[in-house]
Amino acid sequence: MTASILTVDDSVSVRMTTRIALTGAGYKVTEAVDGLDGLNKARATRFDLVVTDLNMPNMDGLRMIEELRRLPNQIGVPILFLTTESDATLKGRAKAAGATGWLVKPFEPDQLIREHRLDDRALVDAVFRALHTLKGSGAMFGFDRLAAFTHHCETAFDRVRKGLAEATPGLVSAVLEARDHMRALVEDPSGDHAAEERYLLERLEAAVSGAAATSVASISETPIKAAASTMPxxxxxxxxxxxxxxxxxxxxxxxxxxxxxxxxxxxxxxxxxxxxxxxxxxxxxxxxxxxxxxxxxxxxxxxxxxxxxxxxxxxxxxxxxxxxxxxxxxxxxxxxxxxxxxxxxxxxxxxxxxxxxxxxxxxxxxxPKLRRKAESVRVPAERLDELMDRVGELVIVQSRLQQIAANSADIGLRTVSEEMERLCSELRVTMMVLRMVPVATLFDRYRRLVHDLQRDTGKKIELSTDGESTEMDKTVIERLADPLVHLVRNAADHGLEDGDARRASGKPEAGSIRLSARQTGGEVIISVTDDGRGIDRARVRAKAEAAGLIQPGATIADQDLLQLIFQPGFSTASSVTNLSGRGVGMDVVKKAIESLHGSIDLTSRPGEGSTVSLRIPLTLAIIDGLLVRVGEGHYVIPLPAVEECIEISQEEDLRSRGRAFLSLRDTLVPFIRLRELFATGTKPDLYQKMVVVSTGEERVGLIVDQIIGHHQTVIKSMSKLHDDVTTFSGATILGDGSVALILDVGNLVSLGQEQEAQLRAIA
Amino acid sequence: METSTVIRMHPNLCVSDAHASYSIISESIRGFSSIKLSIPHDATVDLSFLQIIEAARLRANEQGKSLSLLEPASGELRRVLDRSGLMTAATISDRSFWLHEETTQ
The missing domain is CATH 3.30.70 (Alpha-Beta Plaits)
Known part of the structure; x- marks a missing residue:
């Protein structure tokens, strides 16, 4: 029978993420928007598991589970808190109220499933092995009571492992409580734990022997019987x-x-x-x-x-x-x-x-599943973050050393500096690789989603993926999961037509959604493409005018019009469905991508479909940059975006006055004089330089006074006060301790393209 | 050099205190020609201690020194001897060392 889970959370995105994860794993999910709603739903139905947030309006999680524990139909149901809180006191209160587990957000949906996937033999084996190890280690180091208690838990799991008992939510619940007790036995080995121990062992016994609970002794004394008798x-x-x-x-x-x-x-x-x-x-x-x-x-x-x-x-x-x-x-x-x-x-x-x-x-x-993977080590992500910070600091110090060495005639110092630079570079690359995981881990999540979307929309949908081996920083991948859910759902609900409409327009009945990933320079482009009807510009315009986002009849570039769908509350869906149409999805996508210093490109052809491309930096911590000087200030241009550098003579500079294009190998390239953009108030150098940067398809020239050279850049975030400064994506500290701002290439390219459009319009 | 000594071992003769046990016994063999080990009846014992004692017995034999237990193995020590299988094929010397059998027979 399908296990039934109640999720209680006031956050739509958390509920949705949890629902997708759990339904994807085959569970039946009921949602509640707050504690009161959860309690009402629990009164009507018995659940196998309750997953709840802590802080919610109307009734918080603690109060809800206190009430829920009084309901006769919810006795013994495991309750798991899913919350941002990790305070020990709160955990104690939660446990006292009846919670059996605690999962701190942000969490991986898989984690939830892992903790409650009851039919997974490998997981049961893993728990068994862990208990066995704990028992052995406990005995080894003199925690005899821990060893004895764990032995009972191990025996219970051994029965599950051998198929003599079934893994049930009740067993999970009992084991979670047993885990807390084991911790208590470590922290206070000489304390009086007898009553708690008896209670827990009875629960374990009941869990592995079904409704008819027998004596505690029977767990520990149950002989492991072979399936068959034999001769010795x-x-x-x-x-x-x-x-x-x-x-x-x-x-x-x-x-x-x-x-x-x-x-x-x-x-x-x-x-x-x-x-x-x-x-x-x-x-x-x-x-x-x-x-x-x-x-x-x-x-x-x-x-x-x-x-x-x-x-x-x-x-x-x-x-x-x-x-x-x-x-x-x-x-x-x-x-x-x-x-x-x-x-x-x-x-x-x-x-x-x-x-x-x-x-x-x-x-x-x-x-093979049982083999200990000696070749890999699990490391908490925070430790990697700490290591990344240290590497970042090291890069700054190395940069300073490099500057000191450059001004010194000491050959030894220069040699050490060069060696240091090489090692830092290698260390940085190694650090990056440690955090990289293939996007396949991300894409795999959407197969089940598309399966469910077919059922919910009644449309036939084929999901294809490409570039799954492309690797990205694990943190970035995790933060992309939600936005991609929105995009896939939008593609299925808004983008793809139903079967009749597709056949009528000569398309195959099954609509296509394609997820692809590719790396270009220092960024990864993840695209969601559908072959549906495309975005209806007239409807977008009408909605935007109705919402006051644009003036009626205003001239607006096509790309700007399309970008309106990322405005908060914007939706062209005529009715709100379970899938989309509430106008929250695309706004969430935009915010999530911007928080990753990424950008969104949207292309759509009427009748042919749409592609949403998310441009995400490969990493969020350290980049290779080109250090330039504009006036008296120093700036860093992300090196992967740099195509070439050109010297501009005084004559060329004079010729280009009043224009915004330079002819580069018979191609007109728009350019921006950074000295003017930043209002430095300084005179231009005799020979200025143009750094041509691109964001894939579009490019622009940035005119600077001096190109200083390659600079390994540790990105420091801008303060909240500078949130509206879009020209810069961050800052970095130079070797001499001064600050250089990092140029946001995507923004500058857009600026260049705008200038180009304006000039073309005037012409 | 002192000729003989009685070393009173601490009650934790497990791997968690194996370095301490090893140091005491090694130092004793270096410093004395006859060493008697007094092992508390309630000592907790594991295989690490048996290894140290067996290696120490070999060293004492090589150097012509005497290493013995003040009292025959009892309690947890005796149980570990049996559980480990050390006494299964024990020689007369082994039985004499661990169980003092020649004195009881």
């Missing part, structure tokens, strides 16, 4: 664990105990690898073992003992010859499908001293 086999098990086992919390004694629990066992310790005392590292493990085990359990069960360390150890399991034949048990279904009966097949007897033919390297035996 004698196995020789030789194993060596890695030297760092102790440090990693692995306790070999627990493996031996588990083997002993399987049957008659003879454990032989091999101390031959023990080094001399002076070379012994006290925390390293040198002992190896050889175990002879007679058991009715199979090879898989023995391997299971070493499930968590298989990748790093050597393990040989061999069936020994004995009076009884070596057997392998193959579970099989007989005529009575409800009664699996073992089929016993007699395996050939191996040589007494040789390992069984089926013995295989441990790494081959392990499920």
């Amino acid at each position: 086999t004698t196995w020789r098990i030789k194993f060596s664990l890695p030297e760092n086992s102790f440090v990693n919390g692995t306790n070999p004694l627990s493996f031996l105990d588990e083997l002993r629990a399987m049957g008659e066992c003879r454990v032989l310790l091999d101390k031959s690898a023990l080094p001399p005392l002076e070379k012994l590292e006290p925390t390293a493990l040198y002992f190896h073992w050889e175990v002879t085990l007679t058991t009715d359990r199979g090879r898989a069960d023995i391997e299971d003992v070493f499930l968590f360390v298989m990748d790093d150890m050597t393990l040989e399991i061999a069936a020994l010859s004995s009076d009884t034949p070596s057997v392998e048990v193959v579970p099989s279904v007989t005529e009575n499908a409800d009664m699996p009966t073992p089929v016993v097949t007699v395996a050939p007897l191996p040589e007494p001293s040789a390992p069984e033919a089926a013995t295989r390297p441990v790494t081959d035996a392990a499920d």
